[in-house]
């Protein structure tokens with residue numbers, strides 16, 4: 001039996017049982033056999049969910065980049081580590097070997113040092129999907145700086161909020177980015193964001209679109225000349241297993257985004273382990289995850305997990321619709337992709353297009369397909385299975401979160417029989433529990449409840465940067481001694497899990513987590529708006545779309561409603577980004593509220609979903625009459 005590489009179902013059950021019975025022995029064996037440690041740990045695990053405090057491989061010393069780069073230099077130095085596919089198919093793809101990547105990372109790390117970045121400093125990275133993004137992430141890790149990648153579709157306000165929250169000393173960006181047929185002025189967004197920030201001393205600027213941008217003297221530096229000057233050797237900073245590796249922000253149901261802090265040793269072990277098993281990775285595979293490195297999927301399964309296994313990982317700069325809807329499949333054919341990992345929203349969008357876009361290409365290199373980010377509906381699952389996988393490729397529906405660092409529930413392909421819409425079984429080491437509303441665990445099969453995890457795994461986030469209390473309240477207070485995921489789930493008759501969706505005020509739109517409160521706060525800044533409430537409603541492609549109920553101030557003047565809608569969406573774009581724009585905006589005379597003043601979103605959700613046959617009990621409302629009025633004008 002191999003702990004590290006599960007090859008059939010019986011083996012999965014054996015490994016799983018061992019991982020639950022002797023978790024420390026199990027993870028110690030995995031860690032010992034497959035990674036480079038400068039010093040081994042004194043203790044495998046120490047944990048207390050009531051504080052919460054979680055420490056894996058305490059006392060161990062390592063650098064994650066030695067595991068992702070140096071380790072491979074002699075065995076596969078000339079193998080492609082990163083295969084970069086540009087936005088424009090006419091531009092040549094770049095094959096960056098492990099040797100070249102190692103050198104690039106060392107040079108970049110030396111540039112960071114030369115600009116005063118030291119172990120523990122925070123560096124915000126705001127870059128498109130170009131090789132510099134992966135290189136800068138690894139360069140931070142090389143010297144022990146804490147990277148915080150901000151998705152380059154976020155607005156300047158969202159960027160400055162994150163920079164200020166983690167008190168970043170440096171920002172790494174580019175002169176712009178390509179997105180399909182458009183270019184985006186990233187540097188302009190950074191300049192605007194930095195007007196609100198005082199901690200950033202230097203901005204490094206990569207050249208991508210060759211646009212003529214303003215460089216602020218003393219603060220902004222072109223990256224390339226600095227790299228050219230820098231030495232190509234840089235010793236790795238020796239880190240403690242529990243030293244921070246990165247901060248990645250995710251939306252909460254209320255308040256500011258949460259800076260989830262991931263640490264070094266456990267994160268490395270878990271992402272590498274799950275990459276190997278979930279994608280049944282083999283040496284000559286060409287693996288492609290279409291996510292952006294600005295999300296956790298990109299951190300764990302474009303950069304760290306694949307590189308720790310010595311894999312070839314594809315980085316795609318573009319979008320699925322450019323130059324046409326066949327782009328994904330063209331790339332699969334061109335690079336002979338073996339594992340393809342994407343989001344249900346992309347599958348739904350592509351499934352709407354003509355099948356010729358798929359059939360034109362030879363997809364026979366594919367062995368495994370994956371999805372992540374939101375529940376996949378049955379129709380999309382079958383389209384993916386039939387047309388992309390030719391019914392031969394198992395689909396791994398991987399359930400996990402920014403907070404979990406790696407995949408927690410997923411089939412192991414060729415071992416776990418798949419079932420449409422089910423994430424199926426927990427990974428080794430993961431102990432799920434379904435809870436009822438009174439805090440009791442629901443045992444047995446064919447049941448539904450709130451999804452918790454009972455025991456720590458190596459890549460669980462350790463805290464929210466600067467706000468441990470919030471970490472405790474959000475994840476460890478709803479159910480005693482358990483990590484609460486915020487998701488609902490059901491367990492079928494054989495013990496397979498199906499994630500049913502969020503049970504809090506987070507809405508997943510096109511696979512992106514959006515909290516209702518920050519969107520409402522942006523809307524309420526409009527001078528004509530008195531109050532607002534956002535809910536999600538089902539959408540063919542996005543999974544969920546946003547429906548806003550807005551109460552206007554009584555100013556006497558009747559404004560053009562369509563103009564107002566545009567202005568409201570512009571405010572949201574400015575504060576958060578275009579991904580949070582509302583699909584529908586209804587102006588309402590009031591919002592249904594409980595006697596304690598809480599908005600009854602349940603009712604608003606039903607109206608938005610056109611499911612008003614049973615609104616439930618409205619008698620406890622402070623203002624039941626408003627429900628009728630809202631329903632009358634519903635969009």
Ligand code: PRX
Pocket residue numbers: 250296297371372373374375376397398399400401402403423485486487499501502508511512513
């Ligand atoms: O609701 C779940 C949904 O996405 C949430 C986590 O979002 P985020 O932190 O942005 O990470 C996404 C990428 C790992 C979860 O709480 N989710 C993620 N994967 C699935 C899913 N819902 C259903 N099925 C999935 N496979």
